[in-house]
Amino acid sequence: MRDVASAVLTILVFPGFGFLFVCALAFHWIDRRVTARFQGRVGPPWFQPFADFVKLLAKEDVLPVGAHERACALLPMVSLAAVLTAALHIPVGGYVVTSFEGDLIVVLFLLSLPALAYFLAGWLSASVFSVVGGSRALLQYFAYEVPFLMALAGPAILVGSWSVSRISGAQSGGLWTLLVQPIGFVLAFIGLIGKLKRSPFDIPKAKSEIGAGPLTEFSGRKLALWHLSLQVKTVVGIFLLVDVFLGGSGGGISLSGVTLFGVKCLLVLLALSVTGVLYARLRIDQLATMGWRVLAPLALVQLLVVVLVGG
């Protein structure tokens, strides 16, 4: 009975859903605030993401005629569920809900489900903007996903384990993967920007071109869930990067470890925000070219180095 209770607590509170929800809103706020500061503004108050979320929940939920109602209701939930499940396998400051050999692959799979849901949402919601946005999202997926996967395969091969916790733990005391595989880290970082559809890879939801992209026709609760799933995905992506490349919490469970983990996460978030501010949006063909001509070959080189030298 105690076991069940503690398991439920880990899944629902820490480091499970409750913690992720708070983190998602907090990271989103920090991101907006940093962006605002870079633009010489003050930026939104700390409760802004929460206010937005509640407001959207309390709004009317409409869909245009011709949209696939059931699918449109289901897709944001699928997206959110996938990222929440992925988070269960990623250690947060040394705590992890479940971990097994091969969970890195499960995490990567679950993190790419939202991209598919996003595309389908665009396709099924009966609007020109959303269809264009959806097809762009899919194209973008093919451009960043392969380099991202190869970049994350590097550390796994080096450590000889496909478990996020193991990879994270293997760096305690030793070198961070970042120092051993700098190219891999940069590629994973770029891939993460693509995954999160952040500027400069916000091609599927380019505001000045195609409305709000695949989410153009979504409103109310569904839109709130979409936003939340993207925000949680940001958090999960940052956790994953910190665990795999930046040494996680530095091994074991301790207060300093948790603090260290938090600081690293904030640094990655800051890097994401700064990149978003500094670079303007690419065109989809530029991204595809970059993905296959630059990122993928670099990832191959990195993998080869790992296999030949490290393995």
Place this chain on the structure above:
Amino acid sequence: MKGAGTVGAIIRWARRRSPWVLHFNSGGCNGCDIEIVDTLTPRFDVERLGILKESSPRHADILLCTGPVTRQSRARLRRIYEQIPAPKWVVAVGGCSCSGGIFRGGYNVLGGIDQVLPVDIYIPGCPSRPEAIIEGILQLLETIE
């Protein structure tokens, strides 16, 4: 739309703190539109009040209208209003959208926005200053139940 008790209070609070606007010009001279764009610049930083400009009517709460309603734009204005999910509010920005302004009585002009939509707040000026627009939106937020 009114909630009861604490939940209602939280929802009301959230609505006041997170007004997302959509901007539509139904036939003005573009002067007011430039002032709205000005309002959204970092100089005035309306994001600190939670105001965001959305590009899809489905995401918006407030419709910022500029210009008089012309015969040609009437149907579109109505359609955009109908696409916004409830609860929604309409702000008439500038003399034209309040009454028709200098275009009033023109052969193709129906008059102010209130000829077609229920307007919640009128912001005068030709064009309205950004400060006036922000003030108007804030006054509108005060009245949100």
